[in-house]
Amino acid sequence: MTRTRTLLLAASLLAGTPALAESTLTIATVNNGDMVVMQKLSSAFEKAHPDIKLRWVVLEENVLRQRVTTDIATKAGQFDVLTIGNYEVPIWAKQNWLEPMDGLPADYDADDLLKTVREGVSRDGKLYALPFYGESAMTYYRKDLFDKAGLTMPEAPTYDEIKGFAAKLTDKASQTYGLCLRGKPGWGENMAYVTSLVNTFGGQWFGEGWKTTIDTPEWKNALTYYTDVLKNYGPPGATSNGFNENLALFASGRCAMWIDSTVAAGLLYDPKQSQVADKVAFAPMPTGSFKGGPTWLWSWNLGIPASSKQKDAAKTFVAWATSKAYVESVAKENGWVAVPPGTRESTYKSPDYQKAAPFAGFVLKAIDSANPNGQTRNPRPYTGAQFVAIPEFQGIGTQVGQTVAATLTGQQTIDAALKAAQSATERTMRQAGYPK
């Protein structure tokens, strides 16, 4: 009798287990505004999927990269969902580190994803991660300060014009700085900006046959410009200012101009997050001597490592967080201006979004014309707009980023820095066995 009951109990427990099985997803993400919103809204997801629990690991960009890269490269399987850029996705997909995104829900509508962004996270026509938000770069400026100084921002500014404006608008006594730019070392921080600056000054990282071309006049011009404007017209402590720090500076009215990712537009136009929401205006990214080259294309994507043990649950979450329905729920909670931009056609077609976000069409155009597979003035063996799409670039960019930061503080002259960067990069490339 007792035995039968025990058996029955055990059997019912066993039968019950699959239905009750809870999977806990560990999600690594970056502490940018849109991801913080996702974290808040995810309680709705947990309610809709009671069998999936979410555990968040929210990190600063450089730290996130380090954790995620070591995790996936050593197949440690610590995370089930990774927030990664369009730099990592194709490289990792090639190494079979990422789970392909097939079998998505029927209403996902992958064709709705912007073409440039979708191509950035695909390999051989297959998606390997789903874009959460996408960005190009643009120039933000303060209309009120421009009006007060009697200046007008041209429709397509050049870097020379920007420098002139910066000089006129800098007022250190009232802690208003002419131009804010990224100075924090890191391949995804200062080097993202510096790479696009170098491109438009006619330079590139590598020439034909993977010859390193950092020690060139184009790089020198670009870096001279960069250190010059930041030292004279930039905020103090520029070497510790990355995207988030500059966003805070601009939103609190400390910067007259800021050249950075288009994703900041939604945050700057949002009166809840920005003190200058009614004063901010925008223009395209400035151009230098070479026009029409690659500018800037980045997307933050959610991917699933092949080492994850809960791929199905992870896929459910990733599809939810990048779906049209998610965009609408952000719109409902935080207003249309706060929705994650740059991934879906439908977002840009929405009349509500166009009304709330005057920059919408502009951002779409910037993303479409980012030209990551285009050519620099001299032919180049690599692709990527504000980065070089090879695995070694993380290491190279980080090291060169440190050297560039050293020129900002005057620890190194530009010539010495370029020479050091050139030799360090050449060494790494030789060690990695390029040309391949």
Next chain:
Amino acid sequence: MATLTTPAPSPAKGRRFNGLPFIGPSVTVLLIWMIVPLVMTVWFSLQRYNLLDPTVTGFAGIDNYEFLVTDPDFWASLTNTLLLVGSVLVITVVGGTLLAVLFDQPFPGRNLARLFAIAPFFVMPTVAALIWKNLMMHPIYGVFGAVARALGLPAVDWFADYPLLSVILIVSWEWLPFALLILLTAVQSLDREQLEAARMDGAGALAQFVYIVLPHLSRAISVVVMIETIFLLTVFAEIYVTTAGGPGNATTNLAFLIYARALLQYDVGGASAGGVVAIILANIVAFFLVRTIARRLEV
């Protein structure tokens, strides 16, 4: 009065106590504990092994070492390591000796003052670095900046303008209490009658200090130097939190260089080569230190 005598080892063969079966297991465990990581580091240092590119593999010979010693960052990091260890040693030993003599004098509230002076040693390195970075040395919110502005001077951006000096200051702040603690106990063990006699003979305060206190402290100073050197060779948290080795390579020491190679560039082979070099260096330093100190302790 009871006297302790150690029994002379019994000369009888075969009856000698054989301890091997008893200490064998623990010695084996300890050896494995030490040797496995060491051998793995040496092995990795001879491999082409980059986490980012699994297609690059195979035996690299001494390539990793060659890349390391031809890297300008490597020599900069060695110089920085020596500067850091040397300066902190000088600051803590000199400052610690003076403070020890000072805190040995009777004055009201002495115990409380001693407690405060020793407290920084118990602050964790990361916390200490954060405190100094944000509360003391930050040009806008920092105490130093506020003082400078109050005096009508421009605030100094410490970590940008004097990066290595800033790190040296932070590390010295952490280790000065340690030196003080050891040296204070040594000063307290000094025979008061000697000092009394010297004073009767007409020796001034300086002469007393130089001829009596300092020689008495020499052993304690060598202990401080040895222990601090061991820990200062591996300073990492302070650099990671404040300057991340920069700007450029201004504050990259050997420990940080290895970290940068391993976790910023994911070059496991190169980082292991750096690790092996660090082990060799530490052993050279330890060899000399232990020899000098052992000689002093015998006196």
